[in-house]
Amino acid sequence: MSILDLSTDVVSLTRALVDIESVSRGEQQIADAVEEALRALPHLEVVRHGHTVVARTDLGRAERVVLAGHLDTVPVHDNLPSRLDEATGLLHGLGTCDMKGGDAVILRLAATVPEPVRDVTYVLYEAEEIDEVFNGLRHLTEVAPELLEADFAILMEPSNAVVEAGCQGTLRVEVRATGERAHSARSWKGVNAIHQAAPVLERLRDYEARRPVIDGLEYHEGLNAVGIRGGVAGNVLPDECVVEVNHRFAPDRSAEEAEAYVRGVFEGFEVTLTDLGPAALPGLDRPAAAAFVAAVGGVVNPKFGWTDVARFTALGVPAVNYGPGDPLLAHKAEEHVPVDQVRRCEERLAAWLRGEEATA
Amino acid sequence: MSILDLSTDVVSLTRALVDIESVSRGEQQIADAVEEALRALPHLEVVRHGHTVVARTDLGRAERVVLAGHLDTVPVHDNLPSRLDEATGLLHGLGTCDMKGGDAVILRLAATVPEPVRDVTYVLYEAEEIDEVFNGLRHLTEVAPELLEADFAILMEPSNAVVEAGCQGTLRVEVRATGERAHSARSWKGVNAIHQAAPVLERLRDYEARRPVIDGLEYHEGLNAVGIRGGVAGNVLPDECVVEVNHRFAPDRSAEEAEAYVRGVFEGFEVTLTDLGPAALPGLDRPAAAAFVAAVGGVVNPKFGWTDVARFTALGVPAVNYGPGDPLLAHKAEEHVPVDQVRRCEERLAAWLRGEEATA
DSSP states (O other): SOOOTTTTTHHHHHHHHHHHHBTOOOOOOHHHHHHHHHOOTTTTTEEEEEEEEEEEEOOOSSSSSEEEEEEEOOOOOOOOOOOETTTTTTSSSIIIIIHHHHHHHHHHHHHHHHSSSSSSEEEEOOOSSSSSGGOOHHHHHHOGGGOOOSSSEEEESSSSTTTSBBBBBEEEEEEEEBBBBBEGGGGGGBHHHHHHHHHHHHHHHHHHOOOETTTTTEEOOOEEEEEEEEESSEEESSEEEEEEEEEETTTTOOOHHHHHHHHHTTSSSEEEEEEEOOOOOTTTTSSSHHHHHHTTTEEEEEESSSHHHHHHHHOOEEEEOOOOOOGGTTSSSSSSEHHHHHHHHHHHHHHHHTTOOOOO | OOOOOTTSSSHHHHHHTTOOOTTEEEEOOHHHHHHHHTTTTTEEEEETTTTTTEOOOOSSOOOOOEEEEEEOBSSSSSSSSSSEEEEEEEEESIIIIIHHHHHHHHHHHHHHHHHHEEEEEEEEOOSSSSSSOOHHHHHHHHGGGGGGGOSSEEEOSSTTTTTSSSOOOEEEEEEEEBBBOGGGGGGGGGGGHHHTTHHHHHHHHHOOOOOOETEEEEEEEEEEEEEEEEEETTEEEEEEEEEEEEEEOOSSHHHHHHHHHHHHHHTTEEEEEEEEEEBBOOOSSSHHHHHHHHHHHHHHOOOSSOOOOOHHHHTTEEEOOOOOOOOTTSTTTOEEEEEEHHHHHHHHHHHHHTOOOOOO
């Protein structure tokens, strides 16, 4: 028998998942447990790629939806094992919020809804928290994209159990100011690259964020220096100053448009693109998405942070974030999740998959 | 017999000194050789402190002058042993310019002018090129300042065999801009410290250097960022940005005045003083200094870089830089010295010490 008992309640299952340490690149044990538990369910076809487990119903329904969650966590920060505070209803511990509460919901649905009105593909994947070359969902899109074919996808990222639609894109550039070295005792013989970078900081300071409304959701862009470096020695005018800039852009702009915008902002400087994740449109005009939103309560917020929903968008599958937990607590030592949110997510998704009316 | 033959010509002696490797903290061999050679001269009293050697005449003259040079070099950079290019008259190699050509001049004068018209204190000291806690001249000012008492001092720093009077002071501060961290996807929740640093770079860019004239010499101040740093992670607004600033100030300002000036420039920011070397007044109004300037040709330039002449000023001894070699070549792999300049320095100083008319 698997060390995961899918017949237990969703909060106990969350604790069981949290208590299997699974820092990125260390997901074997949790993936083994998940795979074993899912293979015990006769109504699912189970496939494994690396430490990513995919389980599917195949009932010939008119629609197929994906429910996806990552199994890995950021590094341990003195926050294991889990600890349930009965007084506050908060479950504390690494991964409670990001995102084993969501994983537990997925596993409970897989076990308890054998005949959903929509075919379901459950995806529990590895390595979301690190360099994207390791990302299990990305890997699937490359080696077995047919496993991700669907009309709609739900990523169980923490969103306070409210639908967060789409996601903003993210790109990083290095903006380089150059000069000529000289001894600082004879500075008029050189050109100080750090002084030359003044307009870069001025343009960042004077930037005004766009806040476009898309499908009724107001996004909020950002343009920020996330790093700056320059300097050769304490008596030398530096010949280079590099500002690392992160731009977050709303889903009405393509990655190419966003890059062109940033290059325009820093016209006159050398701009090198170092990272690029496209935005995802909310896609709320699709019937499957609209039905889901109605089923879980009708409230939708825009997603500011970049998430793997963008990978579904790239496959042509509209996707939203919907999971228990406050995204602002993700990656913090004091990470926790309200158990009520975990239960609510399970109830509403189960009702939606069973074709029942949404609970209030 | 010492490996240094002080009866040889000054260029050969320079080569002999260069070929004794003496990177800072490795001066024992060269100091031993210098001490042995000087102790062989009966008209000198020799004292050694660490790897600093002091040799003095004691003829009861009305004036005493110091001739000082450091024995150490910056690290070897594939530029040893020395190499004399007869065609160009350039002696190549580590320390040829900074400052074993000057050291050779000192040793030749010590050996060939037994009865100078001014009493002379020859100082060959260790560890000028590294952290000043190791500086041999600084050490002497603390343990045996009486050895440095004089009416005038000449530091054999490379100055193209032209007198460079005084020196500019140097100070370093860290200017700190602060903010509040936030995830870059929700940047409106934080304050970006790098953006807050824009005025620091603007004030540096807009700085206009003072060029005060002192004793007929025009100095040229400077205010430069020599380093900048900030950044937490690629998706975080940083809460701190630190600009390291180096101010070079003319000798009409005290260290305290210079510090107050810099604090004024960066008003509104946290400013931390990290390094401070006072300026040295040229002191050309002193008779010994004036006589020396006349003896070596009458041309005087201001010294922009900070040198150990400031240590003499602090002892109340006017001091100038005067030595063979281009200061811009110091610390470069291609360091070299024109042998004509080495010879000219020897001739003019010898004539001055002997009380002869200056050579043309």
